[in-house]
Amino acid sequence: MLELKRINKYFGGLHAVNDVSFRVDRGMIKAVIGPNGAGKTTLFNLIAGNLAPSSGEIRFRGRAIQGMKPHRIAALGMARTFQNIKLFQGMTALESVMVGRHVRSRAGFLAGMFHLPWTWAEERAIRERAMELLELLGIAEFADVEATSLAFGQQRSVEMARALAMEPHLLLLDEPAAGLNIYETAEVARLISRIRDMGITVLLVEHDMSLVMDISDEIVVLSFGEKIAEDIPSAIQQNPEVIRIYLGEDEEIA
Amino acid sequence: MQFTRSRAILCLILLVIAVQVLTRVTGTQFYLTQLTMAAYYALVVIGLTVLMGYAGQISLGHAGFFAIGGYLSAALTTHNLVPYAHSPLVHFLGRIGVLVQGRDIYGEQLLTVTPWAACVLAVVAAAVIALLLGIPVLKLKGHYLAMATLGFGIIIYRIALATDYFGEADGISDVPGFTLLPGIGPVGPLVVNGDFGNRVQNYYIAWGLLIVGMVLLLNLIDSRVGRALRSIHGSEEAAEAAGVDTARCKLQVFVLSAVYAALAGVLLTHYNGGLGPSEASVMKSVRYVALVAVGGMANLWGALVMGVSLTFLSLRGVFGSYDDAVFGAILILVMLFAPDGILGVRPGTLLARLKR
């Protein structure tokens, strides 16, 4: 599904991602963990096309995608959420999720201006699909509320629904549980498992380990931009170097 | 959504008819002249609204596109090609039927481009220039985009002012009428010109065009592409992540709004029988931006109402010699107290803003 080969990224003198390689196989939930500043978000931005790697290759569904524009990567079947939620100001929750259907629909500029009959059915389908996703995420009642005015947890759900609306092959989640309480976190964990069961491969970044240990099939550990371990959760929990890093940061492994 | 919109359009059509009937009954048909001109200016404003309010891209150069439309059609339909009649290009143009012969007021033979051909050429030229300008400058954001488009506007203004072909400071006059449709049987031709007897017809042509232009933009905003545009305004990064080709979308609306401006320029020039460099001036661009802002930025109806009413007042000379200053003041006041436009303002929020 996704393969990173010796990815490097420099910000000036800062080596934010250092020679990182790993694979994400179809149908799995893979997690990238590491302390703050380890380079996790940067790694996501490289995969999703928001940044170009300084060197290395990223292959997605058999294609080299490094340096491609984000919208093209999205069209290939990759969706993402952002660590600091990015919703569309001035658009309702429903409309925001409908934007997610962009890659799965085709009415163009002139078709829209002339309101051509064939676009009506497409519009209706877009709306219905978006509504279904709001229901799946339990926020259907806020469909017509401006997305940015919703509570934090609900905003995360809108973002997730927007990503799912793209029917992606691979879903990138950047700290999906950040800022959520333990109940909401458990809810998110269940949701991620469900997403995997829909046949969507998931790559998620987490700072807090409790979530990832339960649901991930494999974990990559980053520290100062370097991959220091890659294994199944139980092995990661035993890994002395991982423990050292996390104890060093005064965190406890769940 | 669909239903209320159709109703709003219907109300607008009825209002347009009612106003015309009213001016006839009260013998105030002279108002129709400014209402016609205001409709053409409003066409520029609603096009710019989609670019600024929905796609979130500012342009301080739209008078430039208006002028490209107006000047090209004016120059092509007035400059005599008789001296060049034997050049292969003119010969070719004559063969494909885009030239028209006539006589000027002194009885001299005239050979000019037909208004239809000039119109198509002018609008296409504006579109191509918008495309070529848009590809590099739409990569810029905020102030930088504003300055780049401002620079474009200044260039067009100086070209109009300095080029003999465009009449320098005098502009171009004696622009002929534009026969949109020839007369068929008992039905007379549809002509855009400033003839006194043609005032009512021109009023309906201008407003008909404005309403059609409005419907097309309302459709666009409500479509898949319209949603994509609004998402760019909301968060460009998230729009890209959702698969929206933001660069392409921005370019498309930029070209579209330039086409609206150029078309308005063409028709208003035929209506007025000419135009001068002030139509290309930066103050005109600022005026369009002020009208978009006062209409509520992302509000096509607001833009239409404000575009028509304030332009009408300005054309009636209500603002006197403070005309440009009024629009400057409007811009300042809107930005200070009602960045979402004055149609959306409630007294409470206004007070809150004053207190801050």
Ligand SMILES: Nc1ncnc2c1ncn2[C@@H]1O[C@H](COP(=O)(O)OP(=O)(O)O)[C@@H](O)[C@H]1O
């Ligand atoms: N655009 C940028 N320019 C310069 N430095 C950056 C940029 N983005 C991230 N960094 C730096 O790269 C490092 C990794 O950051 P990040 O990827 O956000 O870490 P994480 O998501 O693991 O917390 C940090 O030191 C951060 O300051």
Ligand SMILES: [Mg+2]
């Ligand atoms: Mg991060």
